[in-house]
Amino acid sequence: MKKYILKRIGISALTLLVILFILFIMLELMPGSPFNDEKLTDAQRAIINAKYGLDKPMFLRFFNYLKAMISGDFGVSYNISKNTPITQLLQSRLPLSLRIGGQSVLIGTIIGIILGLIAAIKHNTIFDTLTTVISVLGVSLPSYVFAMGLIYTMGFKLKWFPLLYQMEAPFESTILPTVALSMFTIATVARFTRTEMLEVLGSDYMLLAESKGVDQKRLIFVHALRNALIPIITVLAPLIVSLMTGSLVIEKLFSIPGIGSLMVTAIQSNDYNVIIALAFVYSVMFIGIMLVVDILYGIIDPRIRLAKEDLHE
Amino acid sequence: MNNQMTEFKPDDFELIRKNQDDFVDESYAKESYWKDILMRFVKNKGAIFGLIFIILIVIMAIIGPNLNDYTFDSQIISHQNLAPRVKSIESLGLGIFDGAETMNTSTGVVEINKYVNPEKETGLENTYYWFGTDVLGRDIFTRTWSGTRISLYIALVAVLVDMIFGMSYGLISGYFGGRVDLIMQRLSEVLNGIPTLVLVTLLIIIMKPGLGTITLALALTGWIGMSRVARAQVLKLKEQEFILASKTLGAKDFFIIFKEILPNIFGQLIIMSMFSVPNAIFTEAFLAFVGLGVPAPNASLGSLISDAFKSFTTHPYMIVFPVVVLALIMLSFNLLADGLRDAFDPKMKEM
Amino acid sequence: MQKEVVLDMKNLSISFKTSAGEIKAIRGVDFTLYKGDTVAIVGESGSGKSVTVKAIMGILSGNETINSGTIDFTYRRGEKVIHEDLLKLSKNQMRKRINGKRIAMVFQDPMTSLNPTMSVGAQVMEGMIYHYGTSKQEARKKAIELLELVGMPEPEKRMKNYPHQLSGGMRQRVVIAIALSCDPEVLICDEPTTALDVTIQAKILELIKDVQEKLGISVIYITHDLGVVAKVADYVAVMYAGKFIEKGTTEEIFFDPRHPYTWGLLSAIPSLEKTEHSLYAIPGSPPNLLNQVVGDPFAPRNLYALNIDYREEPPMFKITDTHYASTWLLHENAPKVDMPAQLKARIEVMKKEVRDIGK
Secondary structure (H helix, E strand, O other): OHHHHHHHHHHHHHHHHHHHHHHHHHHHHOOOOHHHOOOOOHHHHHHHHHHOOOOOOHHHHHHHHHHHHHOOOOOEOOOOOOOOEHHHHHHHHHHHHHHHHHHHHHHHHHHHHHHHHHHHHOOOOHHHHHHHHHHHHHHHOOHHHHHHHHHHHHHHHOOOOOOOOOOOOOOHHHHHHHHHHHHHHHHHHHHHHHHHHHHHHOOHHHHHHHHHOOOHHHHHHHHHHHHHHOOHHHHHHHHHHHHHHHHHHHHHHHOOOOHHHHHHHHHHOOOHHHHHHHHHHHHHHHHHHHHHHHHHHHHHOHHHHOOOOOOOO | OOOOOOOOOOOOOOEOOOOHHHOOOOOOOOOOHHHHHHHHHHHOHHHHHHHHHHHHHHHHHHHHHHOOOOOOOOOOHHHOOOOOEOHHHHOOOOOOOEOEEEEEEOOEEEEEEOOOEOOEOOOOOOOOOOOOEOOOOOEHHHHHHHHHHHHHHHHHHHHHHHHHHHHHHHHHHHHHOHHHHHHHHHHHHHHHOOOHHHHHHHHHHHHOOOHHHHHHHHHHHHHHHHHHHHHHHHHHHHOOHHHHHHHHOOOOHHHHHHHHHHHHHHHHHHHHHHHHHHHHHHHHHHHHHOOOOOOOOOOOHHHHHHHHHOOOOOOOHHHHHHHHHHHHHHHHHHHHHHHHHHHHOOOOOOO | OOOOEEEEEEEEEEEEEEOOEEEEEEEEEEEEEEOOOEEEEEOOOOOOHHHHHHHHHOOOOOOEEEEEEEEEEEEEEOOEEEEEEHHHOOHHHHHHHHEOOOEEEEOOOHHHHOOOOOOHHHHHHHHHHHHHOOOHHHHHHHHHHHHHHOOOOOHHHHHHOOHHHOOHHHHHHHHHHHHHOOOOOEEEEEOOOOOOOHHHHHHHHHHHHHHHHHHOOEEEEEEOOHHHHHHHOOEEEEEEOOEEEEEEEHHHHHHOOOOHHHHHHHHOOOOOOOOOOOOOOOOOOOOOOOOOOOOOOOHHHOOOOEHHHHOOOOOOEEOOOOOEEOOHHHOOOOOOOOOOHHHHHHHHHHHHHHHHHOO
C-alpha cells in the first residue's frame, strides 16, 4: 500500500518536471516576446540579456526557471495588465473558478449517481431509456451548447437567472454556468453508475444477500451501492479535463472573472507569461487531483488497501 | 401417478435401438462471427440513426458548398445579417424561413424582414439565403457546409494519425513486453499526465493556428488512448495458440505483429477511432472558441459558432445551424461507436 | 417411526420468458423433505436443480412464471406449528419470515458469493441483527462462535478480514456460517464443493454433516457429483429435463437403480479398478427445453428406449415405499431389461466393499 502511494507520488513529480521542461521550451520559442524586439540595438539587448540572465547556459536558466515557478513567482503580465505580477491576477480569480468548478462537480456527481441508480433499478423501463438519452446528449454536446441554450431560454427569454456574473449575487449568478458545466459530469456519472450497478445487481453476492432475507432498501444502499460507487473515482479524470476546458468557454460566455476567462484573454492578446503561468497552474491542479484520486482509490477499495494474508486451511 | 388410461399400441414395448450406434446427436446451429456482429449492430436503432446521419452529413459536406451560387468567402456587405429564407418553404406560408426575424429593440419586440418590405424596394426580393448571412454578408449555408468539411477533415486526419501511431506504440509495447513495455508504459503515463488543453493551446500559439498545426496538435493528444486499447488487445491475444503456432513456423516478430495480431484487434481500434472523432471535433471547436481556430476566411464549425456568438442574442439563427450540425456529428459518431462496441462485444460496458 | 415433514413440494411447474422463447424449466416436480434428513438432488447442468431450490427460497430472477404447484413449509414459531405455501408469500414476506431465518442457502462459488467491500464479521452478523434485532455485541459474540463452529482458525481475527484475504475453503466456511447464523430449520446447499479443491471438499462435507447432526437441520444438497451423494445423502432424487425421473434412498439408488439415465450416471463415474476398457459417457446432450417435450425426454439418448417412449411420458412407477422411477421399462408389458453388465459388476464390487467396511 505504501509502495503504491510512493510510486504514484513519484510519477506525479516526474510528470510535473516534464511539464515544466516543456513549458520552459515553449517560453523560449514564443514568437515576439519582448526580448526579441527588433527595435532594440545590440547594446540594449546585451544589457537586457544580462539583467534577466538570458545569456546564461540553458541548464542554468531552466534551473532558475524551475525555482521561480515552484515558488510561485510567475513573472509579470505584459499585455493584459502591464507589469502586474501574475500571482496577483491569480489571487482574485482562482477562488472563483475553483468554486464554480467544485459546485458543478458536486451537483453533477450527485445528480448523476441518482439518475444512474434509478436507471439500473428500473432497468429496461422508460426511466432507463430516458437516462440513456440524457447521457448520450450530455456527452456528445459541448458544454457551451448547453450554456447557450440555457442563456437563451432561462436567462434571456424567461429571465429566471442572471445572465452575467455579478459580485453582488455570487450564488445566483453562478447557477447557470454551474449547470452548463455540470452536464458532462451528469451524463458520464449517470452512464457509469448505471453500468456498474447493473453488474453488481447481477452478481452472486447480491443473490446471497437476498437469500439472507435482507430487504430491498438495504440491499441496494448497503450492499450494492458500495461496490458500484468505488470505481466512479476512476471516471474523475475525464471529468476534470472537461471541467478545465469547459470553464474557459463558460467563463467567457458568462463574463465570469476567473482564470478561464483570463486564459482566453491572454491567448487573444498574446500575453505569453500569463499563458505559461496558467498552463502551469492547470497542470498542477490536474496532476494534483489525479494523485489524490489514485490514493483515494487505494484507500477506499479494501481489495487494494489490505493485501492478501498468508492463511492456511 | 396419473390416472389417465393411456392407450397402448401393440408395438409400444419393443426396444427401438439394437446397439449404441443408432445415435444422432442434435446440435445447435451457430451464426458466423461477422454475421452475428452485423445482426447485433443492425438491431441497435441508435447506431443506425448515427450511421445514417453521418452519411448524410458527409454527403452534404461534399456537395453542400456547391449547391448555391455563393462561395464561403464572398462578402457582400449590403447583405449582412439577413435571416434565413428558403423559397420553397416560404411559399408554404408557415412563417418560417421566409426572411423574417423577431428583434428586441429598445421600443419592444419587432418583426422585420430585410428581404421584402411592403413600404420600399429593398433590391433583395429575389435573393435567397437558405441559412441567412453573417455579419460580413457571407452565406451561412455555404459556410456551414464548408466548415463541416474542414472540421471533418481535421478530425479524420487527426484520428488517423492517432490510430497509426498509437496503434504501433501499443502493439510494440504489448507484444515485446518486459523492459520495453515497462519503459514505454512509464513514458506514456507521464505524457498522459499533461493536460491536453495545456499542450494543445501552447502548441498552437507557437506554431500559429492553421489547418496543419491544428491537426497536428489534435493528433498529439489522442494517441495515448489508442495505444492503451491496442496494448490491452495484444496482451490478450499474445497468449493464444495461433501466435505460438506462427512462432514455431519461424515467423519474425514484426510479421506476427502486423499480419497476425493486427487483423484481430482491428475491431477495437475502429471503435476507439469512432469515439475519438467527436473528441477531436469538440477540441477543434473549443480551440476556435478561444481564438485558436482556423484563420479567416476559412471556416470550421467551431469558428462559425465562435463568430456567431457575438450576434447570439440579436440574430440567433446565425449560431443555430452550425451548432445543430456540430451536435449531430458528435451525437452520430457517439451512437455509432456505441453501437459498434455493443455489436462486437455485448458484454462489454453496457448491458 | 413417523418422521416430521418439513418441506412438501407438489407438482411444481415453472417456465421462463426469454428473448428466445419460453423455457419450460420445471415440468411437474414432487418432493418431500423430512426433518433431519439429507436429500440430494442430482442431475446434469440445465436439468432444473437450481431452479427448484431457488423457487423454494423465492429468489428466482424475476422473469419466471409459476405455472402450477405448491411448496408447503412446516415450521415452529414458539409453541405454534405453522404451515405455509411458500409460493403464495410475497417477496417481502419471504424475506422477512423465511429467507435466512428458517431456510438458508449455501452457494456454489465462494469466490463470488461474498460481498467484497464488507468485512466478514459484518456479513455474518447482518442476518442476526436484521431478523432478530440482536445487539451488536451479542451478534459479534455469536458470529465468533459460528466461525469457530465452522472450523475457522483464529475467528476473532477473521471478523475484521475482507473476503479477498481468505482462501476459497475459508470463504465457503464463512458462507456456511452466514447460513447458520439465524438457526434455520432447512439448509440448502447448491453444489457447495464444486468450486473447491478435492481435499477441502471432504472437509466441507464433514462440516455440514457435523452441523446437521448437532443442530437437527434438514439439508438439501444439489450436486452433479455422485461421490458427494454417496457420502452425505439419506435420500436421492435424480432430475432430468425438469422432472424427477428416479427417487429413492441412497442405497436403493446406488445398489438397485432402475432408470436408464441413472444407469448412465453411475456408469460414468470413473473407477480405479482397471477392469474397464473405456470411460462411459451418456451419448448426446440434454434436450432444449424451449421445445415442448413429447414422450420421455431421455428417449433420444436412451439405449433401452421403447416405442412408447416417443409418444407418452412415463408416469412414476412404485418399486418400494421409498423407491420410485419414471420409465416405461417398469410397466408390466415392458421387456425385462437389466442394467448393463459393467454396471452390475461395479455394483457387486461396491456392495462387497460396504460389507467389508461394515458400514
